[in-house]
Amino acid sequence: MDRIEATYYVETPYPLADAAAVMAGEQSSGTFVTIPGETEELKMHYAARVEQIEELEVVSQPSLSGEQLHFEKYYRGTITISWSLANFGTNLPVLCSTLMGNLYELRQFTGIKLIDVQLPDNYTSHFRGPKFGIRGTAELISNEAKTPLVGTIIKPSVGLTIADTADLVKKLTEADIDFIKDDELMGSTLNSPFADRVQAIMEVLNRHQDKTGKKVMYAFNISDEMDNMLRNYDTIVKAGGSCAMVSLYSVGLTAVKRIADIGHLTIHGHRNGWGMLNRHPLLGVSFSAYQKLWRLAGVDQLHVNGIRNKFWESDESVVSSIKACLTPMAGVLPALPVLSSGQWGGQAIDTYKLTQTTDYLYLAGGGIMAHPGGISGGVSAIKQAWGAAVAGLTLDEATQKYPAVQQAVEKFGKSK
């Protein structure tokens, strides 16, 4: 296969075949009249091609405003379009503009969402992808590290002094945590300049490693201008760190790939802003599709929300994102799915049931920091809950067996 195929879930007042032709036209020659120079031969090689159309439900009200006219019926269905690899080579931003560009503006559609993209092996094999991925991330922590890796976010997100942050990191390492991260709102602030924060935290982590052999992974948020990101990255490398965090949508595909290409640190991909691109069922892009581009760019760890999260996303959608991250692409490693948002261990059993894997980075903020048994109780509760999940216990059984899990259920269980 030398073509990239994308499938869209659409809604349109026009026959699906006509709407599909408009879409393919916009994403090839893109003007409103036939123009000289657009020969049949040229079209054959470079034009987008409609591969498949599947009709689904018919509705009477449009999901999004489009044509100003009123229609009786709006047709929903899927449209699959393909492009020749010759159109973009291995240029990810141009692929992105092709898959997710002007087509969202088309008035002929009252709904359009990219739900999947098929990348041929002879395309993906040009990319290194995640350098570390799941196993590489675990091994950087310790040879004995097992998934799920348990992590937390420094809270309060913004405002803690460096001394307080280092002190909190120390407590977290003593509680046997695997991973800690900056909040995405935390870059470099007056009372916590980036380089100083890295020094102070890595001193704690390096000392802990000398003592125990375990290198707790800390994801420093390097998101910034390009030169600052490169300098921040170097600062982490020189201090002996193992992870850099990037806010994918705030930083963008080009700079994220530049950073991931360096290859000394694991890349923790935070997906804040994602709701804009996905929250409407007939607008934007599914995470299953988009994560392929971020993996090609080299992101090792990808946020996917969590089961019974505090946000709006359904468990079904979360499970679909998890499975996508774990699905192999030729030559490109899976990304380690990062579970977060209102997680405290209680979701471990259902998460395992739904996905049959422990290959996660499981992040809990309040679930660890506010556990009645302290930080150590919070970490234990999560590890025990996952142990129970793999052993096939119910949450009730886990509660009876593990006092820390019982405390967590009492404190956090009511909010769910």
Add this chain to the structure above:
Amino acid sequence: MDRIEATYYVETPYPLADAAAVMAGEQSSGTFVTIPGETEELKMHYAARVEQIEELEVVSQPSLSGEQLHFEKYYRGTITISWSLANFGTNLPVLCSTLMGNLYELRQFTGIKLIDVQLPDNYTSHFRGPKFGIRGTAELISNEAKTPLVGTIIKPSVGLTIADTADLVKKLTEADIDFIKDDELMGSTLNSPFADRVQAIMEVLNRHQDKTGKKVMYAFNISDEMDNMLRNYDTIVKAGGSCAMVSLYSVGLTAVKRIADIGHLTIHGHRNGWGMLNRHPLLGVSFSAYQKLWRLAGVDQLHVNGIRNKFWESDESVVSSIKACLTPMAGVLPALPVLSSGQWGGQAIDTYKLTQTTDYLYLAGGGIMAHPGGISGGVSAIKQAWGAAVAGLTLDEATQKYPAVQQAVEKFGKSK
């Protein structure tokens, strides 16, 4: 003022004040329980603050899915939140994560759209902004260049050989065009490698300049990986070009700023993908708000769609985007609004009426290429239509006065 203020249009089943508190919490400490370390003093300095709430309509159906429960009423209104500058310094990606981050995921909202952001002067003055802007762009073309600058897009977008492209460029320059651009789907293809395309096109443009003194501006699409973008940029500079085009959302804020910072070329900001972020009235971000970040990043020319465009966007929304690009920010130039999408000159009169300015880059694809009088007729029709607009003529009067305008109305007028 040492705070950044953002105003959101929201919908929620909860009292607006409660929902606003959730939003401010998520965008500061961001967890689901109160945690140790979050002192009052720290909150005072670093927490987001709810500045204002305005109640608007009440509706019975949610715009987006949120809480799984059913509610009788959903309250709409605006919520204004502020953050201390100390939280992010001049880090644009972290500002972006703060303004447009996790808050779209909150289940307490069934609609959330960033509609405006107020950046204090002592913030914007840290940024150079567009190096060239409106006047700088015009002057690079010629000392006599007047707005609106008239431009076109190479069509077919993808597939033309370099020789055919150069030939088309020659015809366009002979028709006295001001500006030409690559299509956003065109990067570097097998039959049109980037560097060779630049050489061939700049040879034509440089020769034209030698003859006429006018340097037609060509926006080469440099969107790609970081190192390729830098190399592409250099290729343009060395060949004597004056403009680089970037696909804003495909490339991202960090890399776009890196490119704009160089300062040798004007930066043409294409907004393909924008529909995802704006098409729903209660999701995403308004262009008026977002264009401020792109201007801070240094983009000189910004796409804003056009009056009676071929896309879904209303004229009212287009006018609002135009006015936003032209509104001064302390220390930062306005961006040149780029009008495009189904433009052929006929919209000039209404565009001028609605905005009272000619400070535009006016792009027509089919409107120029498929004009009955050829390319030259297409360019003339647009320039004449704008002349008529400024002179206060109606379209009928312009049609009677200018044969090229009449031909355009006959060919394209029916599609509107």
